[in-house]
Amino acid sequence: MTRLTIDNPVNPYTWNVQGKANEPITVAGLLDKARMILGAEVADIPVTWTLDEIYTRLEENAPRIAIIGGSWDHPAHVMDLWTVARSALSLWTHGAVPFYAAIPVLCDGTAQNTMGMSYSLQGRQAIAAMVVNHLEAQSYHGAFVIQSCDKQPFGVLCGLAHLDVIRRRRGEAPVMATFAPVHVLKGGTIPEKLRAELEAVAERAETMGLSNIAYDLRDAMAYILQCSSNTAFQGVLTRAVKEGVITHAQHKLYEQVLAVNTCDPAGGICAFHGTGNSSRDAMAGLGLVHPAVELLTVPPTREQVDECVSALLAIINKPQFSVSQLIRANIRNAIKIHSAAGGSTNLMMHIVAAMVYAGQPYSLYDVERVCQEHPIPDLFDYSLTQGRDIYALALQCGAGYSRGMETLIHELVEHGVPMDLDAPTITGATWRERLQDKRGLAASNVPDNPIILSTPRRPFSGVDVLRSNFFTSAVVKISGMPTAQLDEFDDKLAVVVYFQDEEEANQHLLDTRLAERWRADRMVDPAVLRQLYRHNGGSELPTDDYDALFREMIERRLLKVAVVIAGQGPEAYGMPEMFTPMQHINANRALQKLSVLLSDGRYSGVTYGAAIGHVTPEALSDGGILYLQTGDVVQLAFRKKRIDLLDDTALRHGRVRPAADGWQANRTQLAEARKRRMLARRRRIAAANRLTHCTDAAHGVVPLEVWEEAVENQAESGGEAGENRQHRIVSGTASLTVSQTDP
Known part of the structure; x- marks a missing residue:
């Protein structure tokens, strides 16, 4: 039998006897648990993961793939266990060696209006550092990433891209990865009893001459119930208490009922088009997501996971499909997708950061230049009040009416927007090859309430x-x-x-x-x-x-x-x-x-x-x-x-x-x-987690050392860095001279 191996002479397990002693039990334990969790679903898979066989695969340099999940205290990672189990068994069956590595993921919804928000962006750097640390310490070749929301997608991506650049410099095998986004969480519903009570509150406010409170309360009730909409309720109800429309006790009761009816027990990425789903768009646009798992309403099936794994392992020895290479090849596609879809403002930093971690100096102004090359139309008719949230888009994809970002790319091309269609993707095919299949591709295929449009809402977006x-x-x-x-x-x-x-x-x-x-x-x-x-x-x-x-x-x-x-x-x-x-x-x-x-x-x-x-x-x-x-x-x-x-x-x-x-x-x-007050206030943040010695927001808020490395990489490769004028990025306590043409 031909074994799947990494086509590179560097294999730390050749001389690391301790690793070959330690790792087999972790692999066997993971696969045993996966079989137990999935039960009858995987009864057809024979138990072939003996310690001897695991040892042999490590010795022969079989692909060592980390399944990167998140902590179960984040709503998006509630169902990780089953995806981990399916991907572990699939990796083993296809000839790889699977490992599981969980990272903590800060939930922006939970952190809102608390000190946690001052740690959120730093969490992207922390995740990137954890990914590099862990994959270096354990000598993994790549990753199957269970992608959630907030800073996790780009944190993991930045870490993998950075490691890919480092491994290539050392002459080792490049880092390969596929991202499997968590399913979309269905928005909650306000219970009818509470809806009637809130309408009564609005009517009471009107009789008291407080029509603005009545209007604002009804406006909040029009939205699907999300953790974000609960903040709107909180503001209106706080004002209602101050004006004597309701009591504080009533406010807290309403708040409780809203909260416990918000999130589906199966978790997922919230259905609004915030940073979580904008990251979903961008990762797909960067070519890192297999279409089988791009937009789901439930965790991926065994068959869907198999598609992702087999595609990843089919390109495992093709350097052009490594993480940093996919980012560089697809960056313009991702920017245009983000613009056409009206994605989260946060991604203006995260997209920049991904390129810098991938070894190329990049800035907000580079993103702007891409958007100015050709008008990018508004092709995303998203609404939280008219049944057009991302959960609805996922349903349209599941029914075969839409293909998510493939559909958006198709419509951009149809409207004359230049796209890099020959850029590679994790499927092993280019976008041009993927778009040859026209089934469910055009936005006009959606029979009712389309979110991705065939006719733009207006000629500009983003x-x-x-x-x-x-x-x-x-x-x-x-x-x-x-x-x-x-x-x-x-x-x-x-x-x-x-x-x-x-x-x-x-x-x-x-x-x-x-x-x-x-x-x-x-x-x-x-x-x-x-x-x-x-x-x-x-x-x-x-x-x-x-x-x-x-x-x-x-x-x-x-x-x-x-x-x-x-x-x-x-x-x-x-x-x-x-x-x-x-x-x-x-x-x-x-x-x-x-x-x-x-x-x-x-x-x-x-x-x-x-x-x-x-x-x-x-x-x-x-x-x-x-x-x-x-x-x-x-x-x-x-x-x-x-x-x-x-x-x-x-x-x-x-x-x-x-x-x-x-x-x-x-x-x-x-x-x-x-400034004295700001410095005193900053001491509320743990010193180890402050965002000091970083570039500014226009340059991705990345560690200065990462930026400096990217500048050196570009200079070594004969890029434009040495030809353009010098520009300084100032960061309170430090400054760094960079070579970048910034307006």
Whole structure:
């Protein structure tokens, strides 16, 4: 019998007697457990995993494949056990040696609004480091990755890509991997009894003259029940308690009923199109996911796992299919898929990080250039209120009407978007070869409620990169703003309301009288308020009375507010996601029509008026966001991809002019006081887990050493790094000269 072996002379097990003594019992134990777990399903598989046979495979350099799962305290990993069992038996049957290695996975839903959010992004680095450590220590050739959500997919990918680059440098076999995304979790349903009670609360609010609370509560009830929608309920119900509509005890009871009816017991990746499902899109676009398991509503079957394993082992000795090579070959496809699907803002960092870990300097500006090569249309009609969530897309795929990202690539090609169709994929075929099969390929095959479209919703989509006179870069998920909303905020002037951190912002954003407090505090100069009225759509000034004008501008939605949350960047506080303040704005009808949110923290989704994040330089690194203060005015120019701080004196006289260089000069004492507070606040985060000595958000927030290595790799290979101008990435405590053409 011909044995499957790695075509490389390096085999640590040739001389590692201890490994050949230790590992056979772990392999046999894994396979014995797999057979016990699956029972009758695998009764046809003979027990051939004797310790002698395992020893022989190790000695002969059979592929040693780590099955990388997650911790069972994450909802996406609830059903890992069965997928581990099926993949272990499949790997053994196909001639490989399977091992199981679990890694802890932080759940962003669980971490929201807690200190855990300051560890979330760092978790990507931690996972990457764990993957490298473990696969190096155990000498594994590759991985079968049970892909979940949050930072796990790109954390594992970065680790595998980095290791692939290192192994190649040492002359060893490249690292191969296939990713099997966890099934989609079906959204929950609000029990009818509770729905009736919440409707009664809304009616009570209306009788008390609190129509906004009634509207916001009904709006929250329109969404499928997810952990994310529960935050919206929390904000509305908190306001209802403050106004005396319900009691605190009622609030907590409603919260309990909503919570226990949210998640399906089988777990999975939540059905909203956040970082989890956007990562699913991107991994498929990078060619790392077998189509048999891309979009499922239940864990993969034995047959589906077999397809993935046999495809992986068929290309195990073909270096062009290694992890770093697939990333490099497919990066443009992944970016265009992410844009067309309107994916999570978070991926603007994760996609960049994957390329850097794969050995190539990359930045937000490279992503932007790919998106600017050709207009990328909006081909994703996703909705959490109209039955078009990712669970519905998975059902369409399961019924054979859609092929997920293959369908999206097909539609992009049909609309003239250049795709790298000759790039290889983990199936062993190129995209061009995969798309030859037309069954269920076109988006028009979906008979009802299509999510992937054959006719674009509009000619643009994705995440835009913004410039400014007070920041170098920021990002906004323009795909999350319908055209009417974009029109409502584009080319408008907005008053800055400044918060030094998320805690302060959350406290104020739940204030039911917030807009009235702004008026009473005269947050904007009277002369400036009159200019805002004229510029934002008013005609003849109706009154010189400040209070009356302020209220009329709110009523007519002519007052725009830039809610600024600073001190949330990677170095300052781990770059937590600003989901909670975003939801507090979304769940407040009056506030959402006025506000954009701007932060050096992260975002996944959007607010009504846009969530602008990933601001660089961050506040702690002396970025312009550090110097803003309440009452400043910025011009929102989304179609021009700019946000600029305006000259206050000129604005008082009716001239809209950007603030001149040096506008921060008289605010240095304020800035220094804020930085001292940030440094003191940072001590809440464990020192071992702080995101120091990393690149900024525009360059992926990767360890400086990883960036430096990528620059050296490119220089050694004769890439463009040595030909372009020098650019410095500054990270509070450290800086690194890089060779990258950044605008």
